[in-house]
Amino acid sequence: MTDNEHEIEQPDERVPKRVIGTPAPGTSMLGAKETVEDADVPGVMIPDEKSARKAEKIVALCFTITFLSAIAFIILYVQIQVGTPESTGQSNLALGGTLTLALLGLAVGITVWVRSIMPKYNLIQERHDLATDETTREEVADTFLQGANESGFVKRPLLRRTLLLASAPLGLLPLVLLRDLDNSKMTGANFNKLLRHTVWAETRKKPMKLIVEGTGQPIRAADFNSPGGILSVVPEGYEHDMNALAKATLILIKFRPEDLKPGTNKNWTHDGIVAYSKICTHVGCPAALYEQTTHHILCPCHQSTFDAADGAKVIFGPAARPLPQLNIGVDAEGFLIAKDDFNVPVGPSYWERGDAEQAAREGSTA
Amino acid sequence: MSELTSVPKAISGPSSFLDDRLGAGNFLKRNLRKIFPDHWTYLLGEVALYSFIILLLTGTFLTLWFKPGMEHVIYDGSYAPLKGVGMSQAYASSLEISFDVRGGLLMRQMHHWAALLFVASMMVHMLRVFFMGAYRKPRELTWLIGVILLTLALAEGLTGYSLPDDLLSGAGLRITEGVAISLPLVGTYITFFLFGGEYPGMDVISRFYSLHILLIPGILLALIGAHVVLTWVQKHTQMPGRGANNHNVVGAPFYPAFMLKAGAMFLFTFALVAGLGTFAQINPIWIFGPYNPADISAGSQPDFYMGFLEGSLRLMPAWEINLFGTAHAGTLPLSVIIPALLPMGIIMTGLALYPFLERWVTGDHRALHVSDRPRNNPHRTSIGMSAIVFYGVLWLLGANDELSANFQISLNVTTYVGRVLVLVGPVLAYIITYRICLGLQRSDAAVIGHGVESGVIKRLPHGEFIEVHTAPIDTVEDSLRAKEPVPMLPVEEDSAGIPPKGMRGPLGKLRAAMSKSYGGEKIPLDDGHGHGHDDDEHAAVGSGDDKSITRH
Numbered sequence: 001m002t003d004n005e006h007e008i009e010q011p012d013e014r015v016p017k018r019v020i021g022t023p024a025p026g027t028s029m030l031g032a033k034e035t036v037e038d039a040d041v042p043g044v045m046i047p048d049e050k051s052a053r054k055a056e057k058i059v060a061l062c063f064t065i066t067f068l069s070a071i072a073f074i075i076l077y078v079q080i081q082v083g084t085p086e087s088t089g090q091s092n093l094a095l096g097g098t099l100t101l102a103l104l105g106l107a108v109g110i111t112v113w114v115r116s117i118m119p120k121y122n123l124i125q126e127r128h129d130l131a132t133d134e135t136t137r138e139e140v141a142d143t144f145l146q147g148a149n150e151s152g153f154v155k156r157p158l159l160r161r162t163l164l165l166a167s168a169p170l171g172l173l174p175l176v177l178l179r180d181l182d183n184s185k186m187t188g189a190n191f192n193k194l195l196r197h198t199v200w201a202e203t204r205k206k207p208m209k210l211i212v213e214g215t216g217q218p219i220r221a222a223d224f225n226s227p228g229g230i231l232s233v234v235p236e237g238y239e240h241d242m243n244a245l246a247k248a249t250l251i252l253i254k255f256r257p258e259d260l261k262p263g264t265n266k267n268w269t270h271d272g273i274v275a276y277s278k279i280c281t282h283v284g285c286p287a288a289l290y291e292q293t294t295h296h297i298l299c300p301c302h303q304s305t306f307d308a309a310d311g312a313k314v315i316f317g318p319a320a321r322p323l324p325q326l327n328i329g330v331d332a333e334g335f336l337i338a339k340d341d342f343n344v345p346v347g348p349s350y351w352e353r354g355d356a357e358q359a360a361r362e363g364s365t366a
Numbered sequence: 367m368s369e370l371t372s373v374p375k376a377i378s379g380p381s382s383f384l385d386d387r388l389g390a391g392n393f394l395k396r397n398l399r400k401i402f403p404d405h406w407t408y409l410l411g412e413v414a415l416y417s418f419i420i421l422l423l424t425g426t427f428l429t430l431w432f433k434p435g436m437e438h439v440i441y442d443g444s445y446a447p448l449k450g451v452g453m454s455q456a457y458a459s460s461l462e463i464s465f466d467v468r469g470g471l472l473m474r475q476m477h478h479w480a481a482l483l484f485v486a487s488m489m490v491h492m493l494r495v496f497f498m499g500a501y502r503k504p505r506e507l508t509w510l511i512g513v514i515l516l517t518l519a520l521a522e523g524l525t526g527y528s529l530p531d532d533l534l535s536g537a538g539l540r541i542t543e544g545v546a547i548s549l550p551l552v553g554t555y556i557t558f559f560l561f562g563g564e565y566p567g568m569d570v571i572s573r574f575y576s577l578h579i580l581l582i583p584g585i586l587l588a589l590i591g592a593h594v595v596l597t598w599v600q601k602h603t604q605m606p607g608r609g610a611n612n613h614n615v616v617g618a619p620f621y622p623a624f625m626l627k628a629g630a631m632f633l634f635t636f637a638l639v640a641g642l643g644t645f646a647q648i649n650p651i652w653i654f655g656p657y658n659p660a661d662i663s664a665g666s667q668p669d670f671y672m673g674f675l676e677g678s679l680r681l682m683p684a685w686e687i688n689l690f691g692t693a694h695a696g697t698l699p700l701s702v703i704i705p706a707l708l709p710m711g712i713i714m715t716g717l718a719l720y721p722f723l724e725r726w727v728t729g730d731h732r733a734l735h736v737s738d739r740p741r742n743n744p745h746r747t748s749i750g751m752s753a754i755v756f757y758g759v760l761w762l763l764g765a766n767d768e769l770s771a772n773f774q775i776s777l778n779v780t781t782y783v784g785r786v787l788v789l790v791g792p793v794l795a796y797i798i799t800y801r802i803c804l805g806l807q808r809s810d811a812a813v814i815g816h817g818v819e820s821g822v823i824k825r826l827p828h829g830e831f832i833e834v835h836t837a838p839i840d841t842v843e844d845s846l847r848a849k850e851p852v853p854m855l856p857v858e859e860d861s862a863g864i865p866p867k868g869m870r871g872p873l874g875k876l877r878a879a880m881s882k883s884y885g886g887e888k889i890p891l892d893d894g895h896g897h898g899h900d901d902d903e904h905a906a907v908g909s910g911d912d913k914s915i916t917r918h
Contacts, residue, residue, distance in 0.1 A: 077469065080468075081468075082468050083465060083466065084444065084446070085652075088465050088471055092472050093644060093645075095468070095472050096475075096644025099640045100641040100644055103634075103636045103640055104633075104637040104641075106630075107633035107636075110626055110630040111630045113626065114630065118623055119623075121619060122617075123401050123617065123619060124401070124614050124616050126615075127601055127614055127615060129733075130600060178559070181559040182555075182558040182559050183563050184558070192694055213661075232661075242658070242659055245658065245659045245660045246566055246659035246660075247564075282701065283540070283541045283543075283545055284540050284543060284565070285541065286660055286662045289664060300662055300663070300664040300767070301537060301662070301666060303680060303766070303777060314684055316778055316781075318681075319701070320684040320685065320686030320699060320701050348543075348547055348702065349547075349699035349702070350699075351551055351696070351697055352694045352695055353697040354688055354691065355697075358688075358692050362692065
């Protein structure tokens, strides 16, 4: 290094030149404005009286805003009635707006108060060890031993063991009490029996019509005749039964008979009309979307996609099994009816389900 | 007004009354001027606390009208489009709160917004604590309580948004049932016990109601109390610099400064929630209509904190195993079980164990009260970032239908990309974060080694322009110099070449290897690019053409 360079290591006060993109003097890295410490208490920086008086006025303004807003809230509560969507919207805007303003006024006021009127603090306090010292620990240990021996818990095994014996079943009681959470009070094997059937099973005794969801009308096969048409269908007599609908809801699709592929059981269709369970085999959302050109049924929850023309087999998404197909036909008057229950459980998989599709195939061939 | 010279009677009277009976004077003497360190990130946990208080206030208001029943009623309230429609009592009373109670809609919307803010602020607070290493001894218990709080908050959210029994919440409930029933061995039992029989039954709303307003908030309240008391007793952690060290607390006193600041923060949170409840519509249940298991609306989205579970359900390939063929047992719907349990399990277990795993690896048993800067523990920061990316990909893909619709991408492509990203993303995040951390450590070393750009340009006698570098202010230098190497286990072999106890065997060797790579000093502070300390000037301009001038 040359002597010249040594000379200019100190910043030249005469001609400071700022370069764009470099920190300005006074930014954090170079040091901020000096604050004046209170001479009496170190670490307490008291703001000067002039700026504090200015801040006091701002705080007072904020608190006044809160006062006025709260009054306005009460007046508007009395003034605006609710009922229609419009008046409810107005009420919400009026009450919420005044509440927000009231809270905000108080919040801002207090913040200005703390920042500009109260001192700034940089106080230091000692931390103390959280752990107790060794002697105290030993004393506690001694006390513990003394008490344990005085109680006779250690010396008398009969007492100890019968106490343990007594507490074990007592702890189980709360669990036993929860048994009737299941209102049917059935065992697990019966859960499976219930889950395997839907209300369509009743069609074996008395034919059940397919009813259009919403309108409540039965469907005449001859009227449902435009290929690509789709209907959401519920069982007759169960239009408002949530438990029945959660398993028995169908989607009904009309195909040109030549569009149907081998995956679909054609014996269970009527004139190109196919019925599948609407309950997705993934986690049970209604698979409600249908794309006419590709014959895809899509579940909007997790996008499992089924090919309606080919037995509703899974072509995309997390569902592992096709939507079960329902055996349908027509009654004497030409209305669509169910001819049987589903031959496999509908909806999401569960432990006791087993490979019901395989079982059904074996059953039909046997 | 003049200053107070003695305590006014109105305060000293009741105070004496209380102190005579409780002896609270000693507590107050110790705690009124308790010092609280100051940093904006310390407010995140406070926001969560205040959101919880707002939830209790608005929630209590809602219970005065809400009827948690599933009995079928015909709606006869003032919302005209649903007049005469059959629905559950729960949905009808939610409509009543929205349209027939003044301020009811506001309280409902504030309750929902506060719930979102509660979970969001907990998450961000947790990230703050993680990246600063504030979970370390002695605060592991506070951290564990926090993990439980977060889990409970998710359960509280799930039970809460199911209550109105509208079509959207019903879809969430249906998915909950589909997930619960898929669990091996116990799935059918759990669902039949939860729903009182087959889905949906008549009980689940009232059961969720008692969980949502009594059991879970009760536990939350108790645990939040414990969380805050622990923070109070152990004193808050602090940032390095400003004279802070592991044996002191630097900051502002509880009375009057911190108390008022906390009060203001509560009011700001309250105002934010009130403002959102006023101006930002949330969960307009009257548009969705009553729940019916046969119906669903496209684009159904859960609240944001459930999004990662939704995403993992969507991403999972369709795997299902029947262990015993056609027998009535042994069905494992992996496409449900894995996404429902694994991500949540990894994240929550990982969070709970991290303080203990880290201590096992570093062997650091000291009580630490000064926060790490995230860059100074690069492996921890990288692990945190890969967890964020893992969670983030799942969360984002929970809305893949919206992504697909808004950005004109094929839905299937979003899923395939998501499947890759959820595995590759965390690894990339780890590598990139690690490099960024080292880069930031280098820049710290440069500040110590070279000083700070002063913005002053000098022309040297031989024509070269340089920018003058000056030393950083004390607080900055203090906070940089507070960096210390991540502790490592002593792994030296003894004279016979035998590693110390606990470092033998496969597990011990793994521990030693992890310690070696996790711990240690990656970029020494006083080694700014290998330049000397006195080299505090950088050539700024003009040195490009003739380097020979600057090299002496």
